[in-house]
Amino acid sequence: MEAIMKYDVIVVGAGSMGMAAGYFLAKKGQRVLLIDAFDPPHTSGSHHGETRIIRYAYGEGEEYVPLALRAKELWEELEKESGRSFFLKTGVLSVGEETSSFIQTVISSAKIYSLPLEVLNAVEIHTRFPGITVPDSFIGCFEPTSGVLKCEDAIRTYKEFALKYGAELLTNHPVKGIKVTEDSVKVHTGDNVYEGKRLVLSAGAWSKELLAKxxxxxxxxxxxxTFAWFEADEKFYGEGKFPAFSFDTKSGMYYGFPSIDGAGLKLGRHDGIQQAQNPNEEVAPFNDGDRAELENLLRSYMPQVGKLKFGKTCMYTMTPDENFIIDTHPLYKNVVFAAGFSGHGFKFSSAVGEVISDLLTTGKAPYDLSLFSASRWEVE
Known part of the structure; x- marks a missing residue:
């Protein structure tokens, strides 16, 4: 076994949350080791697929809005620091029955936090966006300041700057064991052992099995x-003419993106069959059933969208209430974990990285994290 190397913080799982945390910790002068089972950004987790929506009038709960607004500020800071652009202000249109709880929460969160939001009826939706046709009972909530993040570009940038600030990155090293005391952690990767004072565990779909350790x-x-791209007429669905979107319908909750750089309209279903996936086994490829599920929405509300171009798969890591888990270990205050982002977490990864950094270096977070506490379940 090789000699133990000592760090201030070891981050297990260097995806969206972990890489952001590594960046903020390294920027504060902490000696950081990031360990990942793959080489991020990669296609084996939850952060690939080129794009993610970022919105602030938040249908999942008003409690998320402060975190979303801070995430926005931090993405802008990273763009400025790097000289790169990975936010596209496409606007986001949330569509559904006027009685939809999701739609009503979008409206209420906009009111509470004075966020710009236009509420459109069915005719106004079609007039503004001719590629969409909805029943008279539907309304649309258009948030003009929201848009799309280029997720893999963002992770690459956090990776580059974390390393610039002195972090070390160990890729293609699955973690085999973790031992924790009140003032130290030891992480085992095969024949190697790495020692640090504190630990971040942000391993996505592998979080459950690692937290069990x-x-x-x-x-x-x-x-x-699954998600997929479809042929789309640029005059209807191209970036600059068409927004990112979410649809809350009787048949399910869907989300999607305009055609960016001519790639086609991107569409996924947020809910649907919750097919458990062993993260250590290969995910079944995109199939005809997945295609049919997405085409159901297109036939109903976007009939001008064309044929399937290609589909991809990914993993969500779901909690029962679909809220995140961000907490400190109940026995070890030198361990912070972030997991269960339930398919709507990426937009927050900049802010979550900052929160993790604050929890480890100051012992407190700048936000109320009670919604994300692991104590809402029996954790031991």
């Missing part, structure tokens, strides 16, 4: 999800 049994279940 620390005596925590959390309901963070990996599930298989």
């Amino acid at each position: 620390l005596g925590l049994n959390l309901p963070a279940t990996p599930i298989r999800k």
Whole structure:
């Protein structure tokens, strides 16, 4: 076994949350080791697929809005620091029955936080965006300041700057064991052992099995999800003419993106069959059933969208209430974990990285994290 190397913080899982945390910790002068089972950004987790929506009038709950607004500020800071652009202000249109709880929460969160939001009826939706046709009972909530993040570009940028600030990155090294005391952690990767004072565990679909090594049994279940690109007329669905969107319908909750750089309209289903996925096994490829599920929405509301171009798979890591888990270990205050982002977490990864950094270096977060506490379940 090789000699133990000592760090201030070891981050296990260097995807969206972990890489951001590594960046903020390294920027504060912490000696950081990032360990990942793959080489991020990669296609084996939850952060690939080129794009993610970022919105602030938040249908999943008003409690998310402060975190979303801070995430926005931090993405802008990273763009300025790097000289790169990975936010596209396409606007985001949320569509559904006027009685939809999701739609009503979008409206209420905009009112509470004075966010710009236009509420459109069915005719106004079609007039503004001719590629969409909805029943008279539907309304649309258009948030003009929201848009799209280029997720893999963002992770690459956090990676580059974390390394610039002195972090080390160990790729293609699955973690085999973790031992924690009150003032140290030891992480085993095969024949190697790495020692640090504090630990971040942000391993996505592998979080549940790694947290179990620390005596925590959390309901963070990996599930298989799919998304796809379809042929689309640029005059209707191209970037600059068409927004990112979400549809809350009787047949399900869908999300999607305009055609960016001529790639085609991108569409996924947020809910649907919750097919548990062993993260250590290959995810079943995109199939005809996945295609049919997405084409159901297109036939109903976007009939001008064309044929399937290609589909991809990914994993969500779901909690029962679909809220995140961000907390400190109940026995070890030198361990912070972030998991269960339930398919709507990426937009927050800049802010979550900052929160993790603050929890480890100051012992407190700048936000109320009670919604994300692991204590909402029996964790031991």
